[in-house]
Amino acid sequence: MVDLLIIGSGGAGLCAALSAKENGCDVLVVSKTYPTHSQTVQAQGGINAVLYENDDDINLHIEDTYKASCRLSNKDNIKTLCENAKDSVLWLESIGVPFNKDENSKIKQRKFGGTNKKRTCYSSDYTGLKIIHTLFDQCIKNKIDFKNEYFLIDLIVENKKCYGAIFLDIKTGKIENIYSKSTILATGGYAGVYSNNTTNSLSNCADGTAAALRAGVKLSNIEFVQFHPTALENSNILISESARGEGAYLVDSKNKRFIDELKSRDEVTKAIYEKLINKDKVYLDLRHLDENKINKLLPQEKRIAFEYTNIDITKELLPINPAAHYSMGGIKTDKNFKTNIENLYACGEVAQSSIHGANRLGGNSLIEIITFGKKAGISASNNSKNMKSIKNIESITSFENKIENIYNLPNKINFYEKKDLLANELFEKVGIIKNENDLDDFINFIDNLNSQLPNMGILDKSKIYNKNLIDFLEFLNQIEISKIIALCSKQRKESRGSHNRLEFKNISNEYEKYSYALIEDELLKIGFEEIS
């Protein structure tokens, strides 16, 4: 048994681990991949904080964040985030994150969408990469214990209390219960379920969100999936907002600009999407930028464009399209990062911590994982301090049977084909613009898919590093969460932020509420609740 079990080793998980350890708590971080393989490395553009108040103000950061959320957030929580942002960035600097500096040796900031201030701190366009590696080095220094390549099967929950989680050790194929006084979920978001149309990592499959749902954890605002305006056409590799922040234009096939590139992401995405569905094309234009500036500030964008599309952004237009990028919704947490299940906490993208609402500002996700990751670590470790020990619940056998059953399923249908189909259906019918018929179609599609599952087995029957089995388990999670996205989208009969309904084009006061999805007494309940 451990004092604190942290599931997920991205930025939020590592920050939680460091602060909990500092708080005198025995910590174990368990993760499907390795810390440096986590999706945080893909965050390019930067991290928001008001550092110098001569030209900016914390209240403006609060206002911008609240405005972008379309009133679906809690101002107190936003205030906590924004007020602590400066400390978080300075802490990162103090442990060695090499932020770019101005001529006065102050941390340099660039402008991101949805704000009029330069508020985004950065390390060229490798901000997330440098942050996660620095945090990893600190975890080594502080002797944080890791169990890597462990797949989360389910949380151990009884009578609305969490006692730890059940994992599949990918390297051996064995199932292991890990008991803990407190547990933090920091498994990342669920936008990866759009697999072929997402900027997310291939290992981002909503595993934490799905396990939480099955355990009776309340999910919130799942219909709010952020589509990033600029991903490379076809491959959907992210081209960071820092490109537009540094002055890049968006142009159509007639070489005309059609939107203020630094509006919030929901608006820019919608404008691009309208062009694309009208058979136009959209390009990112960086040709007018100084080449030296591109080399220094946007080296990754330049490399990605050249390697994946053979385009030199200093001389040519770069074709882009929007792609699923971030989940504003997730596990509902209160201001102490607690879920509705006792001893269970959540932080980072997996959580809906009442910050982003219907639309997240670029640069606010990194600040959330650092600030709230650290705070969640304190909160959960304090919870553990008040507990003597916990009872063990024997649940291994049933899960061994569950996995054994998957090994024995016949392989009449290739689940990979269905996974592709699911992702495409999801993007088309539960994508940037949704309508009732499409949502119903998609829900039927999922029900149909569920009925075919008994004929979709795995072909790799080995125990050691069975990626075929992991892919299948991820597919099951993808099915579960995709359906929740559709069900929540269906009930929100309005357009707000990233959620656009063809039949209900305007924002509606009636829906100034959080949606929720929750399994209670084995029944899925979907509804709305007041903002908290």
Added chain:
Amino acid sequence: MKIKIKRYNQELIEKNSIDEFEVSNTNLLKALIQIKQYNDSTLTFRCGCKSGVCGSCAVKVNGLEKLACRTKINQNDLIEPLSNINIIKDLVIDVSHETFLLDKVKSYIDINSNKEINQEDIEKIDLQSNCILCNSCYSSCPIYSINKDFIGPFALTRALRYVDDKKLKDKKEILNNIQTNGIWDCTLCGTCSLVCPQSIDPKADILKLQNISFQEGFSNPNLNNFDMNFDYEFDGFNPNGF
């Protein structure tokens, strides 16, 4: 297009084989995914970001270390797992040594520091701090193949990244940790620098660490032990030829 993949599965009697697959994708990662989905679901490899920053998909293509997600393939290419590391299955290798090596060097800021640094200081460590721990350098290193205690190129690059960081209070500790089985054991062959997908030059970093070590009073232990058996009284052989 045909590609060949070296296979390994410790659960099978016939553990090693080289299998051929027909693929339509020219991007190696996409080709591997295509094989797993439609030809052979048992093919096992790691992948993640698909854009060259997570470092999980490094493999060897025709003997050279590459990130699968950033590699274009050609007819008859041979894909193998990285070298110098235990193979878990097919292209998946054991990367647990990363933590061990980084801990051995103690490559991190020792005491959180508010020391002010400028852009020039940042640029000094910019390249080194772009390391993605993909293990390509480790795989290509000939010293590793014979000495598993060698602190490899990525760990030494990371040592320099912190030694060169003005926020580090005591660089002597890191320098001390890389004297044995470290900077002096490197033959400076430069294969690590050739294969780094982030264009980092660990060979240059190691040279720099040698210089800094000299300045800090360390010396090359191999030279101290190296007895040239040179007799100053001996006048038979004149290396200069006159």
